[in-house]
């Protein structure tokens with residue numbers, strides 16, 4: 640169990656976290672929010688790299704695994720040596736280190752690179768090495784800051800199955816602004832904006848925020864739109880231009896379409 644209560648963390652005048660509260664049980668949580676909304680700051684506070692000036696963080700576990708947004712490893716070390724370094728930092732007993740390292744490296748599909756220098760790896764491979772060090776030692780809480788950034792489609796799928804394999808009895812938090820990344824893997828989603836917890840719920844809870852608020856509309860009616868609305872997309876079909884609009888008002892000239900999770904997320908963010 641991990642509980643953040645009324646946490647505020649400021650950098651000069653910027654409140655990166657602003658009275659943020661959230662409760663995480665076991666399961667996979669997607670932390671969704673736009674750039675600069677406070678996701679990284681929240682993760683850094685949970686693992687103790689930053690201290691909130693107000694509020695508290697309660698956690699009943701000893702081990703936290705963390706993949707930072709910018710995972711840097713020494714280029715001159717091999718994959719195995721890097722993992723050995725992290726295993727020592729994590730105080731994994733020497734006798735278990737080799738097994739742990741090989742197990743985690745295999746989970747991220749880097750076994751054939753185990754003797755290669757980090758400097759010779761591609762960006763996506765370094766990311767996977769970062770994921771491997773985060774899960775090593777079987778931590779009860781794992782924080783992944785944009786884990787799928789730079790991963791090819793096959794490796795994104797592999798990451799999802801890795802999550803399913805390791806999720807038992809863990810709290811896993813995945814920060815991202817890619818909505819499609821979270822919908823198939825997360826038990827619950829937390830939407831953060833300007834350092835605040837906007838809403839928390841299952842994927843269907845979040846999707847339902849957009850219900851009856853999504854319309855396909857001929858672009859020529861755009862100037863007539865009133866109230867709180869947001870043009871989510873522009874599409875062309877049969878030489879005509881259309882917009883997809885999220886609107887709290889019913890749009891008579893438009894065709895109502897089913898909301899997906901991204902619509903719900905945008906409605907929550909834009910207060911539609």
Ligand SMILES: Nc1ncnc2c1ncn2[C@@H]1O[C@H](COP(=O)(O)OP(=O)(O)OP(=O)(O)O)[C@@H](O)[C@H]1O
Pocket residue numbers: 650653654655672673674675676677678679680681708816
């Ligand atoms: N070390 C720092 N010094 C000054 N300002 C910071 C620092 N770290 C974060 N901030 C500011 O705090 C706010 C939240 O930043 P944070 O990195 O937590 O957002 P984020 O949601 O992770 O963004 P992104 O999706 O772009 O990674 C931003 O306005 C950012 O500029």
